[in-house]
Amino acid sequence: GAGVSQSPSNKVTEKGKDVELRCDPISGHTALYWYRQSLGQGLEFLIYFQGNSAPDKSGLPSDRFSAERTGGSVSTLTIQRTQQEDSAVYLCASSPGQGLWQPQHFGDGTRLSIL
Amino acid sequence: EDKVVQSPLSLVVHEGDTVTLNCSYEVTNFRSLLWYKQEKKAPTFLFMLTSSGIEKKSGRLSSILDKKELFSILNITATQTGDSAIYLCAPRSQGGSEKLVFGKGTKLTVNP
Numbered sequence: 001g002a003g004v005s006q007s008p009s010n011k012v013t014e015k016g017k018d019v020e021l022r023c024d025p026i027s028g029h030t031a032l033y034w035y036r037q038s039l040g041q042g043l044e045f046l047i048y049f050q051g052n053s054a055p056d057k058s059g060l061p062s063d064r065f066s067a068e069r070t071g072g073s074v075s076t077l078t079i080q081r082t083q084q085e086d087s088a089v090y091l092c093a094s095s096p097g098q099g100l101w102q103p104q105h106f107g108d109g110t111r112l113s114i115l
Numbered sequence: 116e117d118k119v120v121q122s123p124l125s126l127v128v129h130e131g132d133t134v135t136l137n138c139s140y141e142v143t144n145f146r147s148l149l150w151y152k153q154e155k156k157a158p159t160f161l162f163m164l165t166s167s168g169i170e171k172k173s174g175r176l177s178s179i180l181d182k183k184e185l186f187s188i189l190n191i192t193a194t195q196t197g198d199s200a201i202y203l204c205a206p207r208s209q210g211g212s213e214k215l216v217f218g219k220g221t222k223l224t225v226n227p
Contacts, residue, residue, distance in 0.1 A: 004157070033214065042119070042203065042219040043158070048212035056212035091157070101213065103149055103163055108156035 002026075004107035006092050012113045015084060021077045021110045023092030031097030032075050033104060034059075034067060038088040046090075049075060050097055079112075087114045117142045119218035121204050127224045132194050136221045138204030139186040146209035148180055148187050153201040153220070161189070161202075194225045 005024040013019055025032050034046040045059040049069045060066070064082075069075040079086055089111050093104035118141045128134055140148065147165040151158035162171045164180035164187060171178050175194075180187045191198055201222050205215035 033212075035217075040219065042121075042217035043205075043215070045212075045214045045216070048214055050212075056214065059214075101146075101207075103160040104215065105160070106151075106157040 004092055004094050004105055006090075006107035006110050008110055009108060010111045010113075012115065013082060014115050016081055018078065018080045019082055019112065021079075021090050021112070023075045023077070023094075023107060025073065025075070025092070025094030026105055027073075029094035029096055029105075030072060031095045031104075032069060033093045033095075034075070034077050035091045035093065036088045037091060037109070043091060046077070082112075082114045084114045087112055117206070117208070117216045119204060119206060119216055121202075121218035121221050123221060124219065125222045125224075127226065128194055129226050130195060132225075133190065133192045134194060134223060136189040136191075136202050136204075136223070137186065138188070138218055140204070140206045140216075140218075141185060142206040142208055142216055144209040145182070146207045146213065149205045149207060149215060150178055150187070150189050151203040151205060153203055154199075158203055191223075194223075196225050196227055199223060199225045 007022045032049040035043040048056040051072045064080045067077045089109040091109040093106045095104045122137045150161040162178045167182040175192045178189045201220040203220045204218045
C-alpha cells in the first residue's frame with residue numbers, strides 16, 4: 001500500500017480481555033517496529049522485526065505482550081489479559097531495512113482504551 | 116540507559132514568531148538523530164542529522180546537531196498555524212535493531 005496501515009484505529013475493551021492489533025507495512029519494507037505512546041509520554045519502543053524474525057524484543061513490557069509477523073509483511077501485536085495501564089496509542093513503523101538506512105515511516109496508530 | 120530530554124515541553128507563540136526547540140541526548144553507540152512532526156496521528160519525518168555542525172534546511176525549518184555537547188536544535192522561522200504539532204526528537208543507535216529512542220516531545224501551538 002501507499003503507507004503503513006494499522007487496524008483498528010480505535011479499540012475499547014474491558015480489563016482482562018485479550019486484544020490483537022494489526023499492522024500492514026509499506027510494500028517491500030522488511031523492517032517493522034512497534035512503539036507505544038502513552039499520554040504525555042514519548043514513543044516507547046516495543047519490538048523490531050527484520051523479515052519474519054524478531055531480533056529485538058527488549059521493549060515488550062511483560063509476557064502478556066507478544067507479536068508475530070508472517071510472510072514478511074503483516075504483523076500482529078497481541079496483548080493478553082489487558083490491564084488499564086496498557087491504555088495507549090500503539091504505533092507501527094516500517095523501513096526498507098536493507099542497504100542505506102532510511103527513516104521509519106509511521107502508521108496512524110491504534111488507540112487502545114482499557115475500561 | 117538511553118535518555119532523551121526535550122525542552123520546552125510546551126510552547127505557545129503567535130504567527131510570524133521564530134521558535135527554537137531543544138533536544139539533549141545520551142545514547143550508546145550514537146549513529147544519527149531524527150526529528151519528527153506529529154500532528155494528529157502518524158509522526159512524519161522531518162530531518163536526519165548525522166554530522167556535527169552541518170545545518171539541514173527545509174523551507175522555514177532547519178536543524179543542527181552538536182555531537183560533542185550531545186544536543187540538537189530545531190528552528191522554525193515565520194511560524195504558521197499549520198506548524199502547530201508535537202515535535203519529536205529521536206536519536207538512533209548503531210547496530211542491532213537501530214531502534215529510535217524518543218523524547219517526550221515539544222508541543223508547539225501557533226496562534227493566529
